[in-house]
Amino acid sequence: MKKALKDIKQRLLEERDLLIEKLKDNDLSVDDSETPDPVDLAVRNYSKNVMLAVSENESRQLALIDEALRRVEDDEYGFCQNCEKEITAKRLAAIPWARYCLNCQELVEQGLLDEEE
Ligand SMILES: [Zn+2]
Structure with missing residues (x-):
């Protein structure tokens, strides 16, 4: 494998770890187990939606990174x-x-x- 490609693979893997960490954090913050009061609930739903939108972006990026890593492996990058x-x-x-x-x-x-x- 060429050095440039190795560097790119390294970067993709690091980026991937970061995203996975972020997605994990998001999962923790959408915990609905407490009894909510209505205002709190509204705020929470709002941030939950924002969070989900963020997760969607991140999930998508994660898929792109996985795909790029596959192309590195297949020498098609x-x-x-x-x-x-x-x-x-x-x-x-x-x-x-x-x-x-x-x-x-x-x-x-x-x-x-x-x-x-
Ligand atoms: Zn083109």
Whole structure:
């Protein structure tokens, strides 16, 4: 394995650990076992929703990181999942789990490209 790829793998693994820690924390804070008063409940539901939204983002990112790690293992890392061109090193340095090159990412954001799940 190339050194650059090793570094990226390391970064992905660290990022992954952080996310898992965060998701664990979120689970603890949505504990509903106490008897709530209505105001408290409203506040709690609100923060619970925010928390869930955050978890959703994080779960999604976690999936992307797992996917990127698989591509590292398969020696396919760094290629756009749509056009199969090489993703620039600059982009990968900023977003190591990027699935698409800049062009295709723009298409995704404009809804012009179907993302495969
Ligand atoms: Zn592309």
